[in-house]
Amino acid sequence: MALPVDQLAAVPESADRTDALTILGDQDRTRLAELVPVRHDRMAATAFTFFRGAAAVMASDLAATPNSGIVTTLCGDAHLSNFGLFRSPERTMVFDLNDFDETHPGPFEWDVKRLAASMTIASQANGFDEKSVRTAARHAAKNYRKTMVASAEKTALECWYARVDADAVVAEIGDRFDTASSAATQKNLEKARHRDSVQALEKLCDFDLTGAHIKSDPPLLVPAAEIMPDMGADQLAAAFTAGFERYRETLPSHVAALFSQYSFIEAARKVVGVGSVGTRCWIALFGGSHVGDPLFLQMKEASASVLAQYVPGYEYENQAVRVIDGQRLLQASSDILLGWVQQLAFEGQQNTDFYVRQLRDGKGSVVVEALAPEGMKYYGRLCGEVLAQAHARTGARAEIAAYLADAGKSFDNAIADFAVEYSRINEGDHSRLVAAIADGSISADALEKSS
Incomplete structure (x- = not known):
């Protein structure tokens, strides 16, 4: 009834x-x-x-x-x-x-x-x-x-x-x-309309003779090298590159071919939102074939939904896949670079499900206030x-x-x-x-x- x-x-x-x-x-x-x-x-x-x-x-x-x-x-x-x-x-x-x-x-x-x-x-x-x-x-x-x-x-x-x-x-x-x-x-x-990777590059990076580097503004924006000072630059880059290679495998083949045209430069931990503060969230800068071709991706931790304990009968081996599947079902149009990776989190050495998306792709909101x-x-x-x-x-x-x-x-x-x-x-x-x-x-x- x-x-x-x-x-x-x-x-x-x-x-x-x-x-x-x-x-x-x-x-x-x-x-x-x-x-x-x-x-x-x-x-x-x-x-x-x-x-x-x-x-x-x-x-x-x-x-x-x-x-x-x-x-x-x-x-x-x-x-x-x-x-x-x-x-x-x-x-x-x-x-x-x-x-x-x-x-x-x-x-x-x-x-x-x-x-x-x-x-x-x-x-x-x-x-x-x-x-x-x-x-x-x-x-x-x-x-x-x-x-x-x-x-x-x-x-x-x-x-x-x-x-x-x-x-x-x-x-x-x-x-x-x-x-x-x-x-x-x-x-x-x-x-x-102008919030994209080029705009993010100007806002989030400093520049020197070696190229673009993500700014340091702790604790809101912290380059990976500052979080893992014991890891050398090559070792750090290799760890992120390996993770994003696994992410690439979750993309449709034609999108994977697009992503393959970009090379990892560096990453940083970024604080976002209100409820998400304290979860593991990274941004990563990639470079294309020339200086004016950046790509920023966001890698965000996915843990169990707050609803999970109240709606029994649904099990998810991978929380990032849960997020992506829900987004693709409910959203009228989703980011083509939406994907996921399971990665050993550098903080606390725990295995973490991350979903990956473009950091900025025309995102904006109504000024509610x-x-x-x-x-x-x-x-x-x-x-x-x-x-x-x-x-x-x-x-x-x-x-x-x-x-x-x-x-x-x-x-x-x-x-x-x-x-x-x-x-x-x-x-x-x-x-x-x-x-x-x-x-x-x-x-x-x-x-x-x-x-």
Whole structure:
């Protein structure tokens, strides 16, 4: 029997919750110890940055509430800042989901709840009144529902090829809103068009007579030679070259032929994001046939999804392959250089699954902090549409659509109710983190990001 839709509004009782700081502490123990204080500082900045870094906390909370029982492949961390702009292989700008570290099977509404809660918390951070806060979440759920129901009338191929054109998005924002948010978004799109390996070379490297060298800005950007000072330059290069040769073998043959035209130069450890801080993340610079032909790849650690312990029955021998498979299924258009490698991590000498992708390929995002209520409402509808397009590529499309067709507007209201109540839980967790930092029981280190 299908779950009554009004039960989707339920949030966990305090007594049923696992302590949020305990969950974060468990994650910290798997991360690079010297970077954990940076993570704490970034999460403590606002209730929204806390939410971004607390996917594991929300996964625990979602597992403690009733669910639809309709399981599909989830993004796993579908908050509004994990939607953004990037270039397709055809070189057009698209707007889509762009983070799949937590992808995993689970009840379809968990992605919708994560999105709606993020709309609520971001709206509160922007100073919106209570009605506008709830409206942003409700519109995200509404457009998810409408797009998902409409997908039932489409062919599987039509659903597979559905995507949102980024230029159309920015044009619509410009037509609808003569505000700072429109100007900021259009400026960000223009910047995104030029975010590529050439731009990364200029931003992340210094130059001397021997060529380009990745800058040293510890602990945010640390060349490999500084992390492994006991290894000679040739030995270090050989280790990375061998790893990327194994990565090349995971690429389609025609893409492998492209990658073979590039030679490894050097690598560095880079701190990225909020929730990812402390995981092992490397960037690697490659050179092509001439000076103006650089390639930057990112090699990012993939550990078990935060959803894994709450959705039993799914085993993954390689977490990087889990991330890649989820991305290729849910994303309208994926990086052609997406691949993976199992590598002995230099820090701690532990075997690690890494997925590999281009560091910058037209990536950009809407300036959420600049959005006024009308802009946030539109952005919620846009993200809801994109999330539904992602879920519609899965085999659960018909079942989700049927459930939502029966639920109607009650689904939108239940998700909005959940989002508003969950924002209060998140605020309390954030306040506890701030208090723990203030009394010294949790360490934090504020660092300016310079690269």
